Amino acid sequence: METYTVSLKARREVAERTTAFLFEKPAGFRFKAGQCLNFTLLDPPETDAEGNTRTFSIASVPDLGELMVATRMRETAFKRVFKTMPLGTPVKIEGPFGNFTLHTNETRLAVFLTGGIGITPFRSIIVDAVRKKLPHRLFLFYSNRRPEDAAFLEELQQMESRNPNYRFIGTMTGLEKSKRSWQGATGYITKELLGQFINELTTPVYYIAGPPGMVTAMRKILHDAGVSDGGIRTEEFAGY
Ligand SMILES: Cc1cc2nc3c(=O)[nH]c(=O)nc-3n(C[C@H](O)[C@H](O)[C@H](O)COP(=O)(O)OP(=O)(O)OC[C@H]3O[C@@H](n4cnc5c(N)ncnc54)[C@H](O)[C@@H]3O)c2cc1C
16 A cells, blocks of 8 residues: 555535545556545644544546545534645545455446445446446446435436446435425335346345445345345445
C-alpha cells in the first residue's frame, strides 16, 4: 500500500446532505473499480475523538485523472473540515485496498444491492464497466428514502441507454416526503423485487455495500432466497 499527498480540486453536492470530493490522481497511482482509500487530514483546524482519518470507497473510475469520493455530511470534526477546507488543501491518502471488485467470469450476473451512500463503489464499478463495454450483465438495486437523497441518481439511470447489459432498479421508501416525481419501485429491496428481474436467484454474484445494518438486512434476504455465502460479497461502511 502506498501513501500520497493529494490536493482537493473540487466539491459538488450529489444529493441532499451528500457531497462528492474530487482530488487530483497522483502519477503512477493505480486502483481497481470498487477499491477504497484512507484519507487523513493534515494539520486540521479542529479534530475530535474519532481522529483525522476516514476510509472512503473510490467513486470515480480508474482511467481518469481524478479521484472522487462521496460522503453523507454529518457534524463530525473530520467532515466539517472536509466540507470547508479551501480548494488546493493537501490531504494524505493511503491505499488502494480491498477486493470488492467485479468478478471475471462474465457468464455470471452481477447484482449490486445498496442504499444511500453505499452506492459509491458501485458507481465506480458500473461506470467502469460501461466505459470498457464489459460483457457482464449488471443489475443495480438502489434504495433511498427519496430521489433527493439518492447520489448519482440521474447518471445511474441514464447509463441504461449506454449499455444494454445494465439494468437500474431504484426504489424509494419515503416518497411521501419527496417533492420530486418518481416512476420507479417503492418500498424496501425484497426477495420479491429481486425476483421480478432475476430468473434464478441462486446463480448471480451478489455485491452488498453500505452501513452494517443494510449489509445484514440484504444478506438475510439472500439467505432466505437460498443464496449461499459463496455468492455474496460485502463491503461494510463501519462508522455509520
Ligand atoms: C471499507 C469502507 C468503505 C467506506 N466507504 C465510505 C464511502 O464511500 N462514503 C462514506 O460516506 N463512508 C464510507 N465509509 C464510512 C466512513 O469511513 C466513516 O466511518 C463514515 O463516513 C462516518 O464518518 P463520520 O465522520 O460521519 O462519523 P465518525 O466521527 O467516524 O463517527 C463514528 C461513530 O459515531 C457515530 N456518529 C457520529 N455522528 C453521528 C450522527 N450524526 N448520527 C449518528 N451517529 C453518529 C456513529 O455511530 C459512528 O459509529 C466506509 C467505511 C469502510 C470501512
